[in-house]
Amino acid sequence: MERPLRLVTANPLDQLARTIEALLVVANAPLPVEELIAATEDDQERVEMALGLLAERYHEGRSGIVLESVAGGWAFRASRAAAEACGRLFERPVQRGLSQASLETLAIIAYLGPVTRPEIARIRGVAADSAVAGLTERGLITEAGREDGAHGGAVKYKTTPMFERVFGLESLSELPRLDDLPGDVDDLRERLHAVAEQRSA
Amino acid sequence: MERPLRLVTANPLDQLARTIEALLVVANAPLPVEELIAATEDDQERVEMALGLLAERYHEGRSGIVLESVAGGWAFRASRAAAEACGRLFERPVQRGLSQASLETLAIIAYLGPVTRPEIARIRGVAADSAVAGLTERGLITEAGREDGAHGGAVKYKTTPMFERVFGLESLSELPRLDDLPGDVDDLRERLHAVAEQRSA
Amino acid sequence: MIVRELDLDLDAFEGPFDLLLTLVLKEEVDLADVDVAGIVVRFLERLAEREELDLDACGEFLVLVAALLELKARGLFEDEPAELADLEPEEAAEELARRLAEYRRMKEAAGWLAERLSTERDRFFRIGPAPLAPQPERRLAPQDPEALANVVRLLAAEPPTVSLAHMELRFPPVAQFLERFRALLTRRSRFDFDSELDGLSRAEQAVAFLALLELRRANEISISQAAPFAPIRVSRVGEESAAVNERTQTWNARSA
Numbered sequence: 001m002e003r004p005l006r007l008v009t010a011n012p013l014d015q016l017a018r019t020i021e022a023l024l025v026v027a028n029a030p031l032p033v034e035e036l037i038a039a040t041e042d043d044q045e046r047v048e049m050a051l052g053l054l055a056e057r058y059h060e061g062r063s064g065i066v067l068e069s070v071a072g073g074w075a076f077r078a079s080r081a082a083a084e085a086c087g088r089l090f091e092r093p094v095q096r097g098l099s100q101a102s103l104e105t106l107a108i109i110a111y112l113g114p115v116t117r118p119e120i121a122r123i124r125g126v127a128a129d130s131a132v133a134g135l136t137e138r139g140l141i142t143e144a145g146r147e148d149g150a151h152g153g154a155v156k157y158k159t160t161p162m163f164e165r166v167f168g169l170e171s172l173s174e175l176p177r178l179d180d181l182p183g184d185v186d187d188l189r190e191r192l193h194a195v196a197e198q199r200s201a
Numbered sequence: 202m203e204r205p206l207r208l209v210t211a212n213p214l215d216q217l218a219r220t221i222e223a224l225l226v227v228a229n230a231p232l233p234v235e236e237l238i239a240a241t242e243d244d245q246e247r248v249e250m251a252l253g254l255l256a257e258r259y260h261e262g263r264s265g266i267v268l269e270s271v272a273g274g275w276a277f278r279a280s281r282a283a284a285e286a287c288g289r290l291f292e293r294p295v296q297r298g299l300s301q302a303s304l305e306t307l308a309i310i311a312y313l314g315p316v317t318r319p320e321i322a323r324i325r326g327v328a329a330d331s332a333v334a335g336l337t338e339r340g341l342i343t344e345a346g347r348e349d350g351a352h353g354g355a356v357k358y359k360t361t362p363m364f365e366r367v368f369g370l371e372s373l374s375e376l377p378r379l380d381d382l383p384g385d386v387d388d389l390r391e392r393l394h395a396v397a398e399q400r401s402a
Numbered sequence: 403m404i405v406r407e408l409d410l411d412l413d414a415f416e417g418p419f420d421l422l423l424t425l426v427l428k429e430e431v432d433l434a435d436v437d438v439a440g441i442v443v444r445f446l447e448r449l450a451e452r453e454e455l456d457l458d459a460c461g462e463f464l465v466l467v468a469a470l471l472e473l474k475a476r477g478l479f480e481d482e483p484a485e486l487a488d489l490e491p492e493e494a495a496e497e498l499a500r501r502l503a504e505y506r507r508m509k510e511a512a513g514w515l516a517e518r519l520s521t522e523r524d525r526f527f528r529i530g531p532a533p534l535a536p537q538p539e540r541r542l543a544p545q546d547p548e549a550l551a552n553v554v555r556l557l558a559a560e561p562p563t564v565s566l567a568h569m570e571l572r573f574p575p576v577a578q579f580l581e582r583f584r585a586l587l588t589r590r591s592r593f594d595f596d597s598e599l600d601g602l603s604r605a606e607q608a609v610a611f612l613a614l615l616e617l618r619r620a621n622e623i624s625i626s627q628a629a630p631f632a633p634i635r636v637s638r639v640g641e642e643s644a645a646v647n648e649r650t651q652t653w654n655a656r657s658a
Contacts, residue, residue, distance in 0.1 A: 021265030022283030025226065026291055026526045029533050039290040064222030065266075068534065077534035081216075082223030089224055089232075089240040090538040098545070101344045101356075104557065107550040123557060126344065126356045127334055138540055167547045176551035181558050191558050198560060227535035229528070276527060284524030294529060295519060301512065308511035324505055328434060347556075363529075368515065369522040382510035 016042055017050040024054075024067070024076050032073035105131040106140060109157050110175055112189050114144040116154035123192045125200055132157060140166065217243055218251040225255075230362060231274030272365035273372055294367045295339060306332040307341060311364065312379055315345035315357035333358060341367065405462045408448060412440045423466065423612070424619055433474040442467060461630050469608045579613030583636070587623065592637035595625075 019040050023031060036047050051067075051074060058067035058076065066079050078086045098106065105128050108120050120128040135141045139162045147153030164171065182188045220241050224232060232240075237248050252268075252275060259268035259277065267280050279287050299307065306329050309321050321329040336342045341364040348354035365372065408419040414435035415422050422441075425431040445463050449456065531537075586593050595614060599607050614636065617623045626635045 018265035018280065019283045019286045022279035022526070023265075023286060023290060025266045025277050026279045026287055026528050027533060028528060028530050031290075035290060039286045041286075041289075064219035064224075065226045070534070075533040076226050077532075078223035078227045079219065082220045085220045085224055085240045085242075086227055086536060088242070089228065089236065090536045094541045094543050096543050098542070099344070100346045100553075103549060104553050107553040108557070110550055111554050124356075127337060130337070130343070138542065140542075166542050167545050167550070169547055174547070176548050178551055178554055178558075181555065188554075188558070192554075195558055195560055227532045229531045229535070278525055278527035281524040284526060287526040291526060293523065293526070298516070298519065304512035304515050305508055308508050308515055311515075312508070312511060324501075324508060326505070366527060367522070368518050369525055376511070377514055379507055379511070382507040382514075 013046060013050045013053060016040060016046055017053050020047070020050050020054060024074060027075065030070050030072035030075040035073070099131075101126075101128070101131040102135055106135055106159070106163070108192070109135075109141055110159050110163070110172060111178075112185060112192075114156035114158045116147050116156050118154055120157075123196050125196055138162075214247060214251045214254060217241060217247055218254050221248070221251050221255060225268070225275060225277050228276070231270075231272045231276035231366065233274040237275070269369075270371055271369060272362040276366070294363065295341075299336075300332070302327070302329070302332045303335055307336055307360070307364070310336075310342050310358050311360045311373060311376060314342075314359040317348050317355035317357050319355055321358075405445070405459050405466060408441075408445055408463075410441060410444055412437050419466070420615075420619070423470075423615060426470070433470070436470070436474065438467065438471055438474060441470070458630060465611070469611055576609055576613050576616060579610045580616060583613060583617060584622070587636075587638050592635055595634035595636050597633070 020036055023036060023039055033044065033047060033051070036051075037044055040047060042050075055067045055069075057063065058065050060066050060079055061081070064079050064082050066077050068075055068077050097103075101124075104124055105120055108123055109115050112119075117128050117132050120132065132141070136143075136157075139160055141157045141163065142160050144156045144158040146155055159172065163169075169175065177183070178188070182191055221237055224237060224240055234245065234248060234252070237252075238245055241248060256268050258264065259266050261267050261280055262282070265280050265283055266277050269276060269278055271278075302325075305325055306321055309324055310316055313320070313324075318329050318333055321333070333342070337344075337358075340361055342358045343361050345357045345359040347356055360373065364370075370376065405419060410417060410419060410422060414437070415425070415431055419441070422431065422436070426433055426436070445467075449459070583593075583598075586598070595610075599610060602610065614623075614625065614634075618625055621639055623636050624639055626637070627633070
């Protein structure tokens with residue numbers, strides 16, 4: 001039992017254990033034993049034995065990868081010994097700016113008020129899905145109901161208090177004025193749509 | 202050398218290799234050596250040696266988890282032997298093949314990127330809008346600013362690290378050189394010259 | 403074989419060739435959607451069904467397809483500064499060869515990618531965060547609100563109008579030639595089409611030819627040509643022989 005790898009290699013469960021390793025390293029969420037059984041097309045007893053072998057191999061203090069049984073099933077995690085290094089990896093340096101796509105999407109939402117993704121896409125001339133998802137994840141924008149009532153219509157987005165903090169604004173009314181452009185939101189919206197149409201023509 | 206793990210355990214690099222294992226199992230994209238150096242606070246030579254040990258340990262045919270150098274960094278993936286089991290549980294990033302239009306568009310962006318949609322259309326002779334939208338949705342390409350910043354020119358596109366990962370490329374430089382792909386320029390040039398001469402005669 | 407009656411079955415259009423031309427002229431069909439290669443293939447099929455080589459049909463077909471291709475090229479490359487038409491034949495051939503070679507290489511590259519994708523099908527990797535990974539916090543440095551305003555100004559900036567004027571210059575409206583030919587025919591009962599083309603650019607010649615087709619379609623004129631490449635004679639309807647008149651009517655019936 002001193003060298004579990006040796007044991008796995010000699011064991012007829014070898015192949016099964018390797019397949020389970022592979023499944024676990026691809027998974028996004030803990031894998032219940034039933035799913036492992038279904039994916040490997042093997043039986044419960046053997047799958048559980050293979051998991052036992054892997055748990056010994058991927059054990060805290062023995063490996064940087066640790067196999068853990070949690071509520072939802074089995075999953076790999078980083079060893080506690082590596083916690084500090086993981087902390088450094090995930091502690092992203094403060095990002096200095098936003099991408100052009102994010103900035104355009106954010107500006108449209110800030111100046112036009114609640115807007116749907118299709119409208120942002122029309123104005124930009126490009127789909128806005130990933131920009132909207134990224135800004136939502138960063139907490140700069142959030143959902144603001146749906147277009148035309150409760151059901152069916154597209155989700156509308158608005159800026160958040162976090163947005164105001166990041167841009168140093170007390171409120172949206174402090175957004176820089178666009179002197180040469182229509183001050184009225186509806187007129188601005190119309191102008192943006194008209195130009196977008198010209199551009200795509 | 203028969204049992205690399207034994208070697209790792211005995212090696213003073215042992216601890217570092219375990220830390221790197223841990224980082225790789227939680228990372229959500231391939232980790233460049235520089236990021237590993239920063240997270241482990243170790244030096245380049247030692248990090249590269251540790252990666253060498255891990256590459257031997259997590260090797261196709263020897264383990265269900267495989268360490269590969271891809272998309273400019275190091276990442277774990279499932280062994281090819283486990284592909285069938287993985288296919289029962291997970292979707293491939295590109296589940297079905299890509300259409301001819303998508304592949305041509307992807308090739309143009311990979312070789313000439315960042316490029317705009319009109320430029321792609323120019324080369325293909327057909328509009329590329331839906332191919333670009335589909336590739337963006339699959340995460341194989343992404344926006345890379347606008348052409349001609351001041352005038353709100355067309356959006357430019359480039360390939361993503363996901364593209365390199367899906368196609369198993371260490372970097373874009375692994376693509377075959379364009380000059381090595383037959384363009385049959387000489388034949389074409391001759392034929393066109395012949396026509397041109399007739400016309401001006 | 404009468405080229406204009408060539409029946410087409412394309413993605414974007416189904417019907418006789420002359421109807422397609424009419425719809426393109428009226429901008430009811432977008433040329434970008436028309437598969438010109440499909441038209442050529444259809445023509446070659448029809449040609450192959452016949453025992454003799456129909457030179458008249460080939461000549462007419464070449465002119466029509468060249469006009470279509472030119473229009474399509476202009477639609478696709480409208481912002482192109484270097485005009486193929488303005489280049490010497492040698493330079494134009496060189497430029498065309500370069501473009502075709504570029505596309506062929508990209509097709510090869512696409513083939514390489516397709517092959518690579520199939521050999522890499524059995525490589526599975528995790529997409530997205532690991533199950534028990536720490537949640538990264540993405541912090542953003544303070545931003546300047548002026549950047550938002552600049553982006554809105556950018557999006558509201560009208561695209562430069564220069565290129566549009568340029569386009570008009572290169573591709574005159576069909577109406578211009580319609581009026582010109584109608585005016586000519588109020589003064590004279592017939593004219594020589596080729597001499598009207600003197601001094602015109604190739605683009606203008608193509609448009610003039612399309613205008614000619616449009617007038618014939620509207621049954622305002624009839625067209626005759628003694629032999630292939632002989633001058634094209636245009637005359638007011640009623641001034642020409644009964645035989646030609648009959649031909650025109652057949653065509654109108656089909657294209658209606």
